[in-house]
Amino acid sequence: MIPNLPSKTIERLSQYRRILSSCKEQGKTHIYSHELASLLNNTAVQVRRDIMLIGHVGTLRKGYDILELLNRIGEIIDSEDVLKVALVGVGKLGEAILSYFTGKNTKIKIVACFDVDPNKTGKEIGGIKCYPQYNLKEITKRENISIGILTVPNNVASDVANLLIEAGIKGILNYTSTHISVPENIYLEKYDMVTSIEKVAYFVKHS
Amino acid sequence: MIPNLPSKTIERLSQYRRILSSCKEQGKTHIYSHELASLLNNTAVQVRRDIMLIGHVGTLRKGYDILELLNRIGEIIDSEDVLKVALVGVGKLGEAILSYFTGKNTKIKIVACFDVDPNKTGKEIGGIKCYPQYNLKEITKRENISIGILTVPNNVASDVANLLIEAGIKGILNYTSTHISVPENIYLEKYDMVTSIEKVAYFVKHS
DNA sequence: TAGATTGTTAATCGATTAACAATC
Protein backbone atom coordinates (compact mmCIF):
# COMPACT_ATOMS: atom_id res chain seq x y z
CA MET A 1 0.00 0.00 0.00
CA ILE A 2 1.36 3.36 -1.00
CA PRO A 3 0.30 6.30 1.15
CA ASN A 4 -0.10 9.81 -0.17
CA LEU A 5 3.07 11.58 0.70
CA PRO A 6 4.04 15.24 0.95
CA SER A 7 6.23 16.55 -1.81
CA LYS A 8 9.11 17.34 0.52
CA THR A 9 9.07 13.86 1.95
CA ILE A 10 9.46 12.43 -1.55
CA GLU A 11 12.53 14.56 -2.08
CA ARG A 12 14.02 13.38 1.18
CA LEU A 13 13.27 9.73 0.45
CA SER A 14 15.35 10.07 -2.68
CA GLN A 15 18.19 11.41 -0.58
CA TYR A 16 17.80 8.85 2.19
CA ARG A 17 18.04 6.12 -0.39
CA ARG A 18 21.35 7.25 -1.72
CA ILE A 19 22.80 7.66 1.75
CA LEU A 20 21.49 4.27 2.79
CA SER A 21 22.95 2.60 -0.30
CA SER A 22 26.36 3.89 0.48
CA CYS A 23 26.03 2.83 4.13
CA LYS A 24 25.06 -0.61 2.94
CA GLU A 25 28.11 -0.79 0.73
CA GLN A 26 30.26 0.05 3.71
CA GLY A 27 28.85 -3.00 5.42
CA LYS A 28 26.52 -1.26 7.84
CA THR A 29 23.29 -3.11 8.53
CA HIS A 30 21.45 -0.70 10.82
CA ILE A 31 21.24 3.06 11.23
CA TYR A 32 19.76 5.42 13.83
CA SER A 33 17.57 8.35 12.88
CA HIS A 34 20.12 10.80 14.21
CA GLU A 35 22.87 9.25 12.11
CA LEU A 36 20.83 9.51 8.94
CA ALA A 37 19.86 13.05 9.91
CA SER A 38 23.42 14.20 10.42
CA LEU A 39 24.44 12.85 7.02
CA LEU A 40 21.77 15.03 5.46
CA ASN A 41 21.72 18.25 7.48
CA ASN A 42 18.31 17.61 8.83
CA THR A 43 16.84 16.54 12.12
CA ALA A 44 16.30 13.12 13.64
CA VAL A 45 12.62 13.91 14.22
CA GLN A 46 12.07 14.65 10.59
CA VAL A 47 13.78 11.43 9.56
CA ARG A 48 11.60 9.45 11.96
CA ARG A 49 8.49 11.19 10.78
CA ASP A 50 9.25 10.54 7.11
CA ILE A 51 9.93 6.90 7.88
CA MET A 52 6.72 6.70 9.86
CA LEU A 53 4.82 8.13 6.91
CA ILE A 54 6.00 5.37 4.61
CA GLY A 55 4.98 2.79 7.16
CA HIS A 56 8.36 1.38 8.04
CA VAL A 57 9.23 0.54 11.63
CA GLY A 58 12.60 0.40 13.29
CA THR A 59 13.81 -1.20 16.47
CA LEU A 60 14.55 0.65 19.68
CA ARG A 61 17.98 -0.79 20.16
CA LYS A 62 19.42 -0.93 16.69
CA GLY A 63 17.51 1.73 14.80
CA TYR A 64 16.44 0.99 11.24
CA ASP A 65 17.38 -2.06 9.21
CA ILE A 66 19.08 -0.53 6.21
CA LEU A 67 18.15 -3.25 3.75
CA GLU A 68 14.49 -3.27 4.74
CA LEU A 69 14.29 0.48 4.65
CA LEU A 70 15.90 0.58 1.22
CA ASN A 71 13.33 -1.89 -0.05
CA ARG A 72 10.46 0.08 1.38
CA ILE A 73 11.70 3.34 -0.12
CA GLY A 74 12.02 1.55 -3.44
CA GLU A 75 8.40 0.37 -3.21
CA ILE A 76 7.33 3.95 -2.67
CA ILE A 77 9.33 5.93 -5.17
CA ASP A 78 10.16 3.43 -7.88
CA SER A 79 7.68 2.52 -10.52
CA GLU A 80 7.07 -1.13 -11.28
CA ASP A 81 8.09 -0.92 -14.89
CA VAL A 82 10.96 1.11 -16.17
CA LEU A 83 9.94 4.73 -16.73
CA LYS A 84 11.32 6.07 -19.98
CA VAL A 85 12.78 9.53 -20.25
CA ALA A 86 13.75 11.69 -23.22
CA LEU A 87 16.11 14.63 -23.05
CA VAL A 88 15.71 17.40 -25.59
CA GLY A 89 18.59 19.73 -26.36
CA VAL A 90 22.07 18.25 -26.11
CA GLY A 91 24.06 21.31 -25.17
CA LYS A 92 26.51 21.27 -22.31
CA LEU A 93 23.82 21.02 -19.68
CA GLY A 94 22.08 18.28 -21.60
CA GLU A 95 25.29 16.31 -21.93
CA ALA A 96 26.05 16.79 -18.25
CA ILE A 97 22.68 15.32 -17.34
CA LEU A 98 22.99 12.45 -19.79
CA SER A 99 26.34 11.34 -18.50
CA TYR A 100 25.59 12.01 -14.86
CA PHE A 101 22.21 10.37 -14.59
CA THR A 102 22.93 7.19 -16.50
CA GLY A 103 22.92 4.25 -14.13
CA LYS A 104 21.79 6.19 -11.04
CA ASN A 105 18.33 4.67 -10.97
CA THR A 106 17.45 1.31 -12.44
CA LYS A 107 13.75 2.14 -12.83
CA ILE A 108 14.20 5.42 -14.63
CA LYS A 109 16.01 5.31 -17.91
CA ILE A 110 16.90 8.03 -20.37
CA VAL A 111 16.27 6.18 -23.62
CA ALA A 112 16.66 8.95 -26.17
CA CYS A 113 17.96 12.43 -26.65
CA PHE A 114 17.20 14.92 -29.37
CA ASP A 115 19.02 17.79 -30.99
CA VAL A 116 18.81 19.91 -34.11
CA ASP A 117 22.54 19.77 -34.79
CA PRO A 118 23.31 17.13 -37.45
CA ASN A 119 26.78 16.71 -35.94
CA LYS A 120 25.15 15.27 -32.85
CA THR A 121 22.31 13.23 -34.28
CA GLY A 122 22.97 9.63 -35.19
CA LYS A 123 25.64 9.29 -32.53
CA GLU A 124 25.47 8.10 -28.99
CA ILE A 125 26.00 10.77 -26.37
CA GLY A 126 26.79 9.58 -22.87
CA GLY A 127 25.66 6.16 -24.09
CA ILE A 128 22.29 7.44 -25.27
CA LYS A 129 21.17 7.58 -28.86
CA CYS A 130 20.74 11.05 -30.25
CA TYR A 131 17.92 11.61 -32.74
CA PRO A 132 17.09 14.59 -34.93
CA GLN A 133 14.64 16.86 -33.19
CA TYR A 134 12.09 16.70 -36.01
CA ASN A 135 11.52 13.08 -35.00
CA LEU A 136 10.74 14.04 -31.43
CA LYS A 137 7.02 13.45 -31.47
CA GLU A 138 7.14 10.25 -33.45
CA ILE A 139 9.85 8.56 -31.39
CA THR A 140 8.45 9.74 -28.06
CA LYS A 141 5.12 8.19 -28.95
CA ARG A 142 6.58 5.00 -30.37
CA GLU A 143 8.87 4.39 -27.41
CA ASN A 144 6.14 5.24 -24.94
CA ILE A 145 8.33 7.79 -23.18
CA SER A 146 6.67 9.35 -20.17
CA ILE A 147 9.06 12.06 -18.98
CA GLY A 148 10.78 14.83 -20.90
CA ILE A 149 13.80 16.83 -19.78
CA LEU A 150 14.02 20.24 -21.38
CA THR A 151 17.51 21.58 -21.94
CA VAL A 152 16.86 23.47 -25.15
CA PRO A 153 17.47 27.19 -25.78
CA ASN A 154 14.86 29.43 -24.14
CA ASN A 155 13.23 30.57 -27.34
CA VAL A 156 12.09 27.10 -28.40
CA ALA A 157 11.18 25.76 -24.95
CA SER A 158 7.42 26.25 -25.26
CA ASP A 159 7.22 24.67 -28.69
CA VAL A 160 9.21 21.65 -27.63
CA ALA A 161 7.11 21.28 -24.48
CA ASN A 162 3.97 21.27 -26.59
CA LEU A 163 5.37 18.60 -28.87
CA LEU A 164 6.20 16.45 -25.86
CA ILE A 165 2.71 16.91 -24.51
CA GLU A 166 1.16 16.01 -27.85
CA ALA A 167 3.33 12.92 -27.85
CA GLY A 168 1.72 11.81 -24.61
CA ILE A 169 4.37 12.64 -22.06
CA LYS A 170 3.23 12.76 -18.41
CA GLY A 171 5.92 14.85 -16.72
CA ILE A 172 8.37 17.55 -17.69
CA LEU A 173 11.53 18.72 -16.00
CA ASN A 174 12.21 22.19 -17.32
CA TYR A 175 15.77 23.49 -17.08
CA THR A 176 15.22 26.45 -19.35
CA SER A 177 14.42 29.83 -17.91
CA THR A 178 11.27 30.02 -20.00
CA HIS A 179 8.05 29.39 -18.14
CA ILE A 180 5.94 26.82 -19.86
CA SER A 181 2.36 26.00 -19.09
CA VAL A 182 0.97 22.52 -19.15
CA PRO A 183 -2.45 20.91 -18.77
CA GLU A 184 -3.09 19.94 -15.21
CA ASN A 185 -2.73 16.22 -15.71
CA ILE A 186 0.93 16.80 -16.54
CA TYR A 187 3.44 17.18 -13.74
CA LEU A 188 5.85 20.05 -14.20
CA GLU A 189 9.04 20.63 -12.28
CA LYS A 190 11.23 23.62 -12.98
CA TYR A 191 14.76 24.43 -12.05
CA ASP A 192 16.38 27.73 -12.80
CA MET A 193 20.05 28.16 -12.16
CA VAL A 194 20.08 31.93 -12.34
CA THR A 195 17.38 32.15 -9.67
CA SER A 196 19.41 29.85 -7.43
CA ILE A 197 22.51 31.97 -7.70
CA GLU A 198 20.55 35.16 -7.15
CA LYS A 199 18.96 33.64 -4.09
CA VAL A 200 22.32 32.71 -2.61
CA ALA A 201 23.53 36.23 -3.36
CA TYR A 202 20.55 37.75 -1.59
CA PHE A 203 21.03 35.74 1.57
CA VAL A 204 24.78 36.30 1.54
CA LYS A 205 24.11 40.01 1.38
CA HIS A 206 21.64 39.79 4.29
CA SER A 207 23.76 37.93 6.79
CA MET B 1 14.85 50.31 3.10
CA ILE B 2 15.02 46.61 2.56
CA PRO B 3 12.35 44.54 4.28
CA ASN B 4 12.89 40.98 5.44
CA LEU B 5 11.46 38.81 2.74
CA PRO B 6 10.37 35.18 2.62
CA SER B 7 12.64 32.86 0.74
CA LYS B 8 10.02 32.01 -1.85
CA THR B 9 9.37 35.65 -2.57
CA ILE B 10 13.05 36.15 -3.32
CA GLU B 11 12.92 33.34 -5.85
CA ARG B 12 9.91 34.87 -7.52
CA LEU B 13 11.44 38.34 -7.60
CA SER B 14 14.29 36.87 -9.60
CA GLN B 15 11.76 35.45 -12.04
CA TYR B 16 9.65 38.59 -12.19
CA ARG B 17 12.72 40.56 -13.07
CA ARG B 18 13.56 38.48 -16.08
CA ILE B 19 10.00 38.55 -17.35
CA LEU B 20 9.81 42.29 -16.82
CA SER B 21 13.09 42.86 -18.65
CA SER B 22 11.83 41.07 -21.67
CA CYS B 23 8.53 42.96 -21.54
CA LYS B 24 10.49 46.18 -21.39
CA GLU B 25 12.49 45.20 -24.43
CA GLN B 26 9.27 44.60 -26.29
CA GLY B 27 8.35 48.19 -25.57
CA LYS B 28 5.75 47.57 -22.88
CA THR B 29 5.70 50.20 -20.15
CA HIS B 30 3.07 48.80 -17.77
CA ILE B 31 1.88 45.38 -16.72
CA TYR B 32 -1.08 44.04 -14.71
CA SER B 33 -0.63 41.52 -11.93
CA HIS B 34 -2.62 38.94 -13.86
CA GLU B 35 -0.42 39.34 -16.91
CA LEU B 36 2.74 38.82 -14.91
CA ALA B 37 1.10 35.89 -13.16
CA SER B 38 0.12 34.13 -16.35
CA LEU B 39 3.66 34.44 -17.69
CA LEU B 40 4.87 32.60 -14.61
CA ASN B 41 2.22 29.99 -13.82
CA ASN B 42 1.25 31.65 -10.63
CA THR B 43 -1.62 33.73 -9.39
CA ALA B 44 -2.31 37.43 -9.62
CA VAL B 45 -2.84 37.59 -5.86
CA GLN B 46 0.58 36.21 -5.20
CA VAL B 47 2.17 38.66 -7.60
CA ARG B 48 0.40 41.55 -5.89
CA ARG B 49 1.36 40.30 -2.50
CA ASP B 50 5.03 39.94 -3.43
CA ILE B 51 5.04 43.41 -4.89
CA MET B 52 3.36 44.74 -1.79
CA LEU B 53 6.04 43.13 0.35
CA ILE B 54 8.80 44.99 -1.45
CA GLY B 55 6.92 48.23 -1.00
CA HIS B 56 6.17 49.04 -4.59
CA VAL B 57 2.80 50.48 -5.58
CA GLY B 58 1.01 50.24 -8.88
CA THR B 59 -1.83 52.23 -10.38
CA LEU B 60 -5.39 51.03 -10.63
CA ARG B 61 -5.78 51.74 -14.30
CA LYS B 62 -2.45 50.80 -15.77
CA GLY B 63 -1.08 48.26 -13.34
CA TYR B 64 2.62 48.38 -12.50
CA ASP B 65 5.17 50.63 -14.14
CA ILE B 66 7.68 48.13 -15.50
CA LEU B 67 10.71 50.35 -15.23
CA GLU B 68 10.00 51.39 -11.66
CA LEU B 69 9.29 47.85 -10.63
CA LEU B 70 12.51 46.63 -12.22
CA ASN B 71 14.43 49.24 -10.29
CA ARG B 72 12.79 48.32 -7.04
CA ILE B 73 13.47 44.62 -7.52
CA GLY B 74 17.07 45.50 -8.28
CA GLU B 75 17.33 47.45 -5.03
CA ILE B 76 16.10 44.41 -3.18
CA ILE B 77 17.99 41.54 -4.71
CA ASP B 78 21.10 43.12 -6.12
CA SER B 79 24.03 43.94 -3.95
CA GLU B 80 25.60 47.38 -4.16
CA ASP B 81 29.01 46.16 -5.17
CA VAL B 82 29.61 43.33 -7.56
CA LEU B 83 29.47 39.99 -5.77
CA LYS B 84 32.26 37.70 -6.86
CA VAL B 85 31.69 34.03 -7.51
CA ALA B 86 34.05 31.11 -8.03
CA LEU B 87 33.11 27.84 -9.68
CA VAL B 88 35.02 24.73 -8.71
CA GLY B 89 35.09 21.73 -11.00
CA VAL B 90 34.92 22.44 -14.71
CA GLY B 91 33.22 19.31 -15.96
CA LYS B 92 30.28 19.46 -18.31
CA LEU B 93 27.95 20.85 -15.71
CA GLY B 94 30.52 23.41 -14.64
CA GLU B 95 31.04 24.52 -18.22
CA ALA B 96 27.31 24.73 -18.79
CA ILE B 97 26.96 27.05 -15.82
CA LEU B 98 29.94 29.17 -16.82
CA SER B 99 28.68 29.78 -20.30
CA TYR B 100 25.05 30.13 -19.36
CA PHE B 101 25.37 32.47 -16.43
CA THR B 102 27.86 34.92 -17.86
CA GLY B 103 26.19 38.25 -18.46
CA LYS B 104 22.84 37.33 -16.90
CA ASN B 105 23.31 39.53 -13.87
CA THR B 106 25.53 42.58 -13.77
CA LYS B 107 25.94 42.50 -10.00
CA ILE B 108 26.99 38.87 -9.73
CA LYS B 109 30.09 37.89 -11.57
CA ILE B 110 31.86 34.56 -11.86
CA VAL B 111 35.46 35.73 -11.72
CA ALA B 112 37.32 32.45 -11.53
CA CYS B 113 36.96 28.74 -12.04
CA PHE B 114 39.14 25.93 -10.79
CA ASP B 115 39.99 22.46 -11.94
CA VAL B 116 42.60 19.80 -11.31
CA ASP B 117 43.05 18.99 -14.99
CA PRO B 118 46.16 20.75 -16.39
CA ASN B 119 44.53 20.74 -19.83
CA LYS B 120 41.95 23.14 -18.51
CA THR B 121 43.96 25.37 -16.23
CA GLY B 122 45.56 28.45 -17.69
CA LYS B 123 42.86 28.81 -20.32
CA GLU B 124 39.67 30.76 -20.35
CA ILE B 125 36.52 28.68 -20.24
CA GLY B 126 33.32 30.42 -21.21
CA GLY B 127 35.30 33.61 -20.90
CA ILE B 128 36.39 32.88 -17.34
CA LYS B 129 39.93 32.20 -16.27
CA CYS B 130 40.59 28.68 -15.10
CA TYR B 131 43.08 28.20 -12.29
CA PRO B 132 44.63 25.06 -10.85
CA GLN B 133 42.62 23.81 -7.92
CA TYR B 134 45.58 23.88 -5.54
CA ASN B 135 45.39 27.67 -5.76
CA LEU B 136 41.75 27.71 -4.72
CA LYS B 137 42.17 29.07 -1.24
CA GLU B 138 44.78 31.63 -2.11
CA ILE B 139 42.94 33.12 -5.10
CA THR B 140 39.54 33.06 -3.41
CA LYS B 141 40.97 35.04 -0.52
CA ARG B 142 42.94 37.42 -2.68
CA GLU B 143 40.02 38.17 -4.99
CA ASN B 144 37.61 38.51 -2.11
CA ILE B 145 35.22 36.01 -3.62
CA SER B 146 32.04 35.55 -1.61
CA ILE B 147 30.16 32.71 -3.30
CA GLY B 148 31.32 29.28 -4.39
CA ILE B 149 29.61 26.98 -6.87
CA LEU B 150 30.43 23.34 -6.35
CA THR B 151 30.45 21.17 -9.46
CA VAL B 152 33.23 18.82 -8.46
CA PRO B 153 33.02 15.02 -8.23
CA ASN B 154 31.12 13.82 -5.14
CA ASN B 155 34.10 12.38 -3.36
CA VAL B 156 35.94 15.69 -3.05
CA ALA B 157 32.91 17.89 -2.41
CA SER B 158 33.37 18.19 1.36
CA ASP B 159 37.07 18.97 1.14
CA VAL B 160 36.54 21.65 -1.46
CA ALA B 161 33.68 23.15 0.55
CA ASN B 162 35.95 23.37 3.58
CA LEU B 163 38.65 25.10 1.57
CA LEU B 164 36.12 27.63 0.33
CA ILE B 165 34.94 28.25 3.86
CA GLU B 166 38.50 28.70 5.12
CA ALA B 167 39.01 31.17 2.30
CA GLY B 168 36.19 33.28 3.69
CA ILE B 169 33.34 32.49 1.34
CA LYS B 170 29.83 33.43 2.55
CA GLY B 171 27.56 31.24 0.43
CA ILE B 172 27.77 27.91 -1.37
CA LEU B 173 25.68 26.51 -4.17
CA ASN B 174 26.17 22.77 -4.07
CA TYR B 175 25.43 20.82 -7.25
CA THR B 176 27.06 17.61 -6.09
CA SER B 177 24.98 14.89 -4.52
CA THR B 178 27.19 14.93 -1.45
CA HIS B 179 25.71 16.61 1.59
CA ILE B 180 28.07 19.12 3.03
CA SER B 181 27.74 20.85 6.34
CA VAL B 182 28.65 24.44 6.92
CA PRO B 183 28.85 26.79 9.89
CA GLU B 184 25.61 28.65 10.36
CA ASN B 185 26.87 31.99 9.16
CA ILE B 186 27.31 30.48 5.71
CA TYR B 187 24.34 30.21 3.41
CA LEU B 188 24.02 26.86 1.69
CA GLU B 189 21.80 26.05 -1.25
CA LYS B 190 21.71 22.57 -2.72
CA TYR B 191 20.40 21.25 -5.97
CA ASP B 192 20.31 17.60 -6.81
CA MET B 193 19.34 16.57 -10.29
CA VAL B 194 18.70 12.93 -9.48
CA THR B 195 16.24 13.87 -6.76
CA SER B 196 14.42 16.14 -9.20
CA ILE B 197 14.01 13.40 -11.76
CA GLU B 198 12.92 10.90 -9.13
CA LYS B 199 10.36 13.37 -7.87
CA VAL B 200 8.90 13.88 -11.32
CA ALA B 201 8.80 10.11 -11.75
CA TYR B 202 6.93 9.67 -8.46
CA PHE B 203 4.26 12.21 -9.33
CA VAL B 204 3.91 10.87 -12.86
CA LYS B 205 3.30 7.45 -11.40
CA HIS B 206 0.70 8.84 -8.98
CA SER B 207 -1.47 10.75 -11.40
C1' DT C 1 -22.06 54.31 -12.65
C1' DA C 2 -20.23 49.49 -13.60
C1' DG C 3 -16.23 47.02 -14.17
C1' DA C 4 -11.57 46.21 -13.54
C1' DT C 5 -7.96 46.75 -10.93
C1' DT C 6 -4.72 47.18 -6.61
C1' DG C 7 -3.62 46.57 -1.61
C1' DT C 8 -4.19 44.11 2.54
C1' DT C 9 -6.00 41.30 6.25
C1' DA C 10 -7.68 36.94 7.69
C1' DA C 11 -8.19 32.09 6.78
C1' DT C 12 -6.31 28.02 5.13
C1' DC C 13 -3.03 24.80 3.82
C1' DG C 14 1.40 22.43 4.14
C1' DA C 15 5.71 21.53 6.42
C1' DT C 16 8.58 21.47 10.49
C1' DT C 17 9.41 21.13 15.24
C1' DA C 18 8.28 20.39 20.18
C1' DA C 19 6.74 17.40 23.45
C1' DC C 20 6.26 13.18 25.28
C1' DA C 21 4.64 8.25 25.85
C1' DA C 22 6.33 3.73 25.02
C1' DT C 23 9.96 0.45 24.95
C1' DC C 24 14.20 -2.09 25.09
Next chain:
DNA sequence: TAGATTGTTAATCGATTAACAATC
Protein backbone atom coordinates in the same frame (compact mmCIF):
# COMPACT_ATOMS: atom_id res chain seq x y z
C1' DT D 1 16.86 0.79 36.67
C1' DA D 2 18.74 4.67 33.74
C1' DG D 3 19.58 6.01 29.29
C1' DA D 4 18.83 5.90 24.59
C1' DT D 5 15.93 5.20 21.21
C1' DT D 6 11.45 5.05 18.19
C1' DG D 7 6.64 6.52 17.08
C1' DT D 8 3.15 9.93 17.14
C1' DT D 9 0.26 13.84 18.31
C1' DA D 10 -0.10 18.65 19.00
C1' DA D 11 1.86 23.16 18.38
C1' DT D 12 4.22 26.25 15.62
C1' DC D 13 5.98 28.28 11.66
C1' DG D 14 5.88 29.64 6.82
C1' DA D 15 3.56 30.08 2.47
C1' DT D 16 -0.58 30.46 -0.27
C1' DT D 17 -5.19 31.68 -1.09
C1' DA D 18 -9.77 33.72 -0.08
C1' DA D 19 -12.20 37.64 0.82
C1' DC D 20 -13.04 42.17 0.35
C1' DA D 21 -12.44 47.33 0.83
C1' DA D 22 -10.74 51.09 -1.85
C1' DT D 23 -10.21 53.41 -6.10
C1' DC D 24 -10.08 54.94 -10.82
